Amino acid sequence: MNFINQMEPLIGEEEKKAVVDYMNSGAWLTEFEKTKEFAAMIANYTGAKYAYILANGTVTLTTALWACGLKVGDEVLVPDYTMVATANAAALIGCEVKFVDINRQNLCMDFVKMQEAISSKTKAVMLVTINGRYPDNIEEFASYCRERGIWLIEDAAQSLGSMCDGKHLGTFGDIGSFSFSMPKIITTGQGGALITNNPELAEKIAKLRDFGREKPGADHYLTQGWNFKFTDLQAVIGIEQMKKLPDRVKRKKLIGKLYLELLKDIPQIELVPTNLQNTAPWFYDIFVEDRDKLNGYLKEHNIGSREFYPPLHSEPVYARNTLSYPVATEISQKGLWLPSSVQLSDEQVNYICNTIKSYFLITGSKI
Numbered sequence: 001m002n003f004i005n006q007m008e009p010l011i012g013e014e015e016k017k018a019v020v021d022y023m024n025s026g027a028w029l030t031e032f033e034k035t036k037e038f039a040a041m042i043a044n045y046t047g048a049k050y051a052y053i054l055a056n057g058t059v060t061l062t063t064a065l066w067a068c069g070l071k072v073g074d075e076v077l078v079p080d081y082t083m084v085a086t087a088n089a090a091a092l093i094g095c096e097v098k099f100v101d102i103n104r105q106n107l108c109m110d111f112v113k114m115q116e117a118i119s120s121k122t123k124a125v126m127l128v129t130i131n132g133r134y135p136d137n138i139e140e141f142a143s144y145c146r147e148r149g150i151w152l153i154e155d156a157a158q159s160l161g162s163m164c165d166g167k168h169l170g171t172f173g174d175i176g177s178f179s180f181s182m183p184k185i186i187t188t189g190q191g192g193a194l195i196t197n198n199p200e201l202a203e204k205i206a207k208l209r210d211f212g213r214e215k216p217g218a219d220h221y222l223t224q225g226w227n228f229k230f231t232d233l234q235a236v237i238g239i240e241q242m243k244k245l246p247d248r249v250k251r252k253k254l255i256g257k258l259y260l261e262l263l264k265d266i267p268q269i270e271l272v273p274t275n276l277q278n279t280a281p282w283f284y285d286i287f288v289e290d291r292d293k294l295n296g297y298l299k300e301h302n303i304g305s306r307e308f309y310p311p312l313h314s315e316p317v318y319a320r321n322t323l324s325y326p327v328a329t330e331i332s333q334k335g336l337w338l339p340s341s342v343q344l345s346d347e348q349v350n351y352i353c354n355t356i357k358s359y360f361l362i363t364g365s366k367i
C-alpha cells in the first residue's frame with residue numbers, strides 16, 4: 001500500500017483544461033468575470049443572497065468583523081477549539097479575543113458557556129461549525145445574539161456541503177465564511193468566500209475587499225478598504241471544483257459511513273457523533289487515549305494522520321485562562337484525524353481500519 005496522505009487535493013483534467021483555456025483567452029489573471037461566476041456559484045449553492053470571493057478564509061473573517069463595525073478593544077467570543085485563524089482574524093483588528101469552551105457532542109462553541117461568557121464588551125460571536133458539525137440549536141444561537149445586538153459570524157471554513165434543517169451552514173448568522181485552502185472539499189490553493197443575506201453588510205464587504213472603492217475600477221473611495229481580492233486564474237479552478245461538489249459531498253458521507261461501520265466495535269475508540277445526512281465531514285475524527293502512539297503506528301504503516309488542534313487558550317500566542325476549558329483541553333489530547341481525502345477508496349479505508357485494529361491487538365488491548 002502506497003502512503004495514504006491524511007489529506008490531499010483532487011484536481012482533475014477539467015481544472016487543467018480550464019486553466020489552459022483561460023490562459024489562451026487573453027487572460028488578465030486578476031479578478032474579473034470568472035471570479036464573479038465563482039461567487040455566483042457559491043451564492044447559488046449555499047442559498048445566500050450575496051457572495052464575495054476573497055484571498056483566503058482568514059481575511060474573510062477579519063473583513064466580516066470589519067463589515068459589522070468591530071473595532072479595537074471590542075470583545076469577540078471564539079471557541080477554544082478551532083483553527084487559529086478564527087482568533088487571529090479578530091486579533092488583527094485589535095479586538096479582545098475571549099475563548100469559550102466547546103460542547104463535547106458537536107465540538108462547536110457551547111451555548112450555555114457562550115451565554116456565561118458574554119459581557120457588556122461583547123460585540124461579536126464567532127461560531128465555528130467545525131468539521132461540518134453544528135449545534136442542534138444553531139437557530140437559537142442566532143436569535144440569542146440578534147436579540148442582544150451581538151453579531152454572529154459563522155466560520156464555516158470546514159463546512160461547505162454541510163447543512164442543518166435544509167439550510168446551508170454559514171447562513172444562520174449575519175455573515176458566513178468559507179475557505180478554499182488545500183485541505184478543503186473544494187480548493188483553489190488559497191481562497192475564501194463570505195456570504196450574507198444582509199444588503200448593507202454585502203455592500204460593506206464589497207468595498208472593504210477592494211480599497212474602499214465606490215465600485216470596481218472607480219477611484220473614488222467612500223470608506224477605508226484593503227486589497228483582499230481574488231484572481232480569475234484561481235476562479236477558473238474554483239468553478240470546475242464547484243461543479244464536482246455535489247458528488248464530493250455524497251462521497252464524503254459514504255466514506256464517513258464506512259469508517260463508522262468499521263470502527264464502531266473497537267472499544268478503545270470513541271467516535272464523535274455525526275449526522276451524516278447533514279454533515280459532509282471535512283476530516284474523519286476519532287478520540288483515543290494513547291493518541292500519539294497510534295499516530296506513530298499509523299505512520300509506520302504508511303497512513304497519514306494528524307493530531308487535533310491544541311486548545312488555543314494554552315498556546316503561547318494567546319496564553320490566557322480567563323475561563324475554564326475542560327472539554328477543549330480533553331479532546332485536543334485525544335483527537336486524531338484519519339485520512340480524509342475525497343478520493344480515498346473503500347479498500348484504503350478498510351486497510352486503515354484494519355491497521356487500527358491490529359494496533360490494539362499488538363498493544364495487548366482486547367477488541
Ligand SMILES: Cc1ncc(COP(=O)(O)O)c(C=O)c1O
Pocket residue numbers: 056057058059082083085086128155157158178179180181190191192
Ligand atoms: C475553522 C477555520 N477557520 C479559518 C481558516 C482559515 O482559512 P484559510 O487557510 O483559507 O485562511 C481555516 C483553515 O483551515 C479553518 O479551518
